[in-house]
Amino acid sequence: MLSNLGSLLRYRGLIQSLVARELKARYRGSVLGFVWSFVNPLLLLSVYSFVFTTIMPNAEPRTKPFAVFLFCGLLAWTWFAASLTEAASSLISGGNLIKKVLFPAEVLPIVSVLANMVHFLLGLVILAVFMVGFRHYPNPASLPWFPIVIVVQLVFTLGLALGLSALTVHFRDIRDLLSNVLTLWFFATPIIYPYFLPSVSRFLWLFRLNPFYHLAVSYQEILFFDRFGHARSLLLLGVLSVAVFLAGYWLFDRLRDSFAEAV
């Protein structure tokens, strides 16, 4: 397993070009092309903003401007959810490669996660524009933590993506199950509502069991609120993420030989 893990580094050229291909191919043939990377989150954001500022106005003054607050969690969540959804089907849709070519299968789920990470990074540009537009800037003192959150999320997502993709080869209904779990998970995470609501505090112990709670809170504290006070939990999650990654990779490695036959 460790030697396989090491060979991942050798595949970085391959991963890089596959991510580029994924991004190029996604919008090839569409009129707006790469602009969709910006339009998609913008549309999503405007729907949520409309609902929570106009239809069901949010009385909490600390989350104003709401669009910026929402965006901080929503972007990260979109990266996470899209990565898992795509990774779960990645081995099946890439079946040709696994069956017919000598191809390191783990590259496929990794590419799904990384391609969505690029969308996430592009989304940050929009977030920055919003921040300028609303004149609401993050505290520069918190910003050094920002890359760390991203890395923790990356490792965590990779681990889940590897494990899920391997299991989906054998249990196809994971894909359907996953979309439901993700919806549930989304609402169980303080993304469209702030984590300091009294109703959240009442179940805080439950929320704290949700790994993405820590990520969402970290993003919001770093990018939106004044003070980042979630460092300890974040680092703990970092350790957990490494464990998740190793577990996911171990599972993947165990099932690797069955892919060529079961896909």
Add this chain to the structure above:
Amino acid sequence: MTSAIELANVSKVYRKYSGRQFATLKSALLKRSLLSDLRPNEAFLALKDVSFSVAKGSTVGVIGRNGSGKSTALKLVAGITKPTSGTVRVDGRISALIELGAGFHPEISGRENVFINGIMLGLSKRDIEERFDEIVDFAELREFIEAPVKTYSSGMYMRLGFAVAIHVNPDVLLVDEVLAVGDESFTHKCLDKFSEFRRRGKTILIVTHSLPLVERLCDDAVWLDAGEKQAEGDPKRVVDAYLTAVEQSDRKQMAATTAKAVQTAAPGGDMSQATEGRWGSREIEISDVQLLDAGGQPSFAFQSGAPVSIRFRVKSSRPVSDFVFGIGVFNADGVCCFGTNTDIDAMISERIDGDGQATFGIDSLDLVDGTYKLDVAAHRRDGAPYDYHRLLYTFRVQSRTHDTGIFRPKHRWTFSPTVRFK
């Protein structure tokens, strides 16, 4: 000489996950069979204890019937699947022409696909840049290289895949039945490329059904059948052994077909409708139709040009004086290749009573390679049938030469001395 590829006592068990299509996570959890479902429950032995080695710089062909394990062997060598037991050792960089263009993405251009496919096959970006023009020229796709691959025809797709794979510059080239990817001229180009590889001392392992190719191109041949190695060595000898085995199994199949046709031929069906079958008044009955080879042994397969006799028993329940015996040979397209009867051959019937036997001898069966069907009939001179066996008997004519048409007359070419052949 050292070997580039070595298979030692390799077995491969393919696992059948029974009912896997319907096995879902939910049902697995409900039945608490999550772990057992991840384990295979039925096994299929695709390769049984196969050992062979390919010397560095040699070209080896693997032949065998469909399902004999050829492709499995190639996949093991390529490292796509792992052997269940035994070891596979390969020395040097491999390029496998197994599924051409497997990694192509339809939406992006040929150029980008060449790069990504090349990287998948282990080249660096710079390697590909250097070889890019060569690849495109080889694939004959210069005008289309900027177009998305989804607009390519299947031939263009395959050609590009082939071109990339062959320019990886491998030490060991694995080829699985891919020479059918282009027109004649492209096939020649591929063969030239193989020859060039051989000259440069590369090792080639090729899986094919094209026996002439094996005889022409390979230094050695391996014959697999039902997962077991049957023979290995000189291509000519191995191909001959393989063909003999194929003939034998053909014969068995032919015997089964004939037995079934005779059995199901309904006596007294509607003769005007019947395409094959048996009908007639049965005043004279034909039975036990057999084709005999030169040695007088019943057979179903004959070499083109060999002597054949058709022997059948005749029986009349009462004395009959007006009768004609006839035979007809039809090819697979239903074209009558030859037909005659005793009347055409100017024999005038006198009397038949009780049991008897008839033999129709052909000195030289000058038909081209193929499967043929036989009519045997007894009828009155005006055509009213006594016993008509329509297309009930199947036989095979085999020929190592592949002439076209139906008839293969004895022939020879002569030229004046100014025309010379090698």
